[in-house]
Amino acid sequence: MTVRVRYAPSPTGLQHIGSVRTALFNYLFARAHAGVFVLRIEDTDRDRYSADALQDIYDTFDWLGFRWDEGPDCGGEFGPYIQSERAEHYTRYAQHLVDAGHAYYAYDTQEELAAQREAADGRGGYDRRFRDMSEADLAPYRDRGIDPVIRFKSPMDGTTTLTDIVLGSMSWENTDLPADPILVKSDGMPTYHLANVVDDHLMEITHILRAQEWIPSAPLHLQLYDRFGWTPPQYCHLPMVVGEDGQKLSKRHGATRVLEFRERGYLPEAIINYLARVGWSYDDKRELFTLTELESLFAAEKISKSPAVFDYQKLDWLNGHYIREATDERLFDALLPYLRSSAATTGVGDDAVADTLRAAVPLVRERLKTLGEIGEAIGFAFSRPDGFDITEMVPKKLSAAETVALVEKVVPLLDGIAERSDEENEALFRETAERLDTKLGNLLMPLRIAVTGSRVSPPLFGSIRLVGTDETQARVTRALDRLRAYSATNP
């Protein structure tokens, strides 16, 4: 039997990093077993439906670069793959359950249910009053003019046992379970419970990999399979992804929406590599995995049971790793949009930005954790840094006057500096430092500040090449003037 798994998001919100982890595990599980990965849109909540959310699903996976084998956009023999287009199935099977005496119509008003819930002190407790009501007793309720729901006749004794691939076996006393959950809402739409069971069966899903938050509803699903006379799929509940406080990951922890990670400059391979490792491991050594490698290495047996904290720092490290590993062309293409939209390049022509970036790629690749940092990293190449504190130019253990003297000696070396190779420049500055009996750093740090405006920058000679000889000389001259003025008033 071929393995068939599904990712079944509901288009009510933007794709969350935790949901996508579930999608990834499903995808990898399918690939590792030469199976089929299905995308099914669970849009049975008409109130919360959002077209943007639907589009976000497609955009997210386009970006991440892994796809489903069957789905609304590519079809498949088990379609349609959008639940709102499958209404006939749910009503048919719900009616089947009613006819077989496993479900019934209920005519409660929202107010009555709210009152019951309050009386039960938040403990659920539906009173099941329509469960076995006679036709005669039912009549007045039918005339209330409200659209009924269909409720499941949940068992009132016995136990239900779930066998899970990662968690093992767990059992519930049926009396502890919610009383007669709703299968079909008053608007005629199925609830998740009915729709998911019917669809998973019809679509011949063999394994369900979903987050542990679904565990409490698993017994209901099992009971439904039983009433339908179907064999349930294998369950595999995935550990939750939480924030550093152990709570469900949310906005206050940082980015949670997947495309937000793209906006911040994360590479899809970093996201995939990171996500694969939260709640799953390969062995006691390996951290780096490509999607292709994961497709053959993934094993459900290695999924962990306990919740995992989303570690943004580790993601940063991985992202830096993949940035360093990218080819120049790839990195250039990836970086360009970030640089263009950066404040550092406002008013700069597209060609000029691209030319500068092309030259800067080798300079920044080992210095970036995210693509979004590019503007900050080479902003000095686009506009003259004027705001810096002039005392920054003065190296440790030197006075302002001594620094002025040193920089004056260096100015002649600036002629044609951007046209010389790093090796030539380095040799030149080393000779000079030796001749002046000072450290190389004492020559270069003041220059670095003058040219880039910061003590932290890409390698000096490369940075100077981005700026050009003329502009470098202008910046140094200007900084030197400021330093002289400072030196005069602060002897």
Place this chain on the structure above:
RNA sequence: GUCUCCAUCGUCUAGUGGUUAGGACACCGGGUUUUCAUCCCGGCAACACGGGUUCGACUCCCGUUGGAGAUGCCA
């Protein structure tokens, strides 16, 4: 409250009765280096607690504590 699940360094984790409890991120030192970063080397740091079972428990059982999820005409 009730039900269910979970519990190894700060974090992600390896470990399946006998290990100096391993790796990675982060952090702290050191080296390379024109700053930063990269890279290399080193260090810090964990089996929640209490009972059992056993010759022997991080590993098995029970309890406690802690955490999480669920308790919807949302998924």
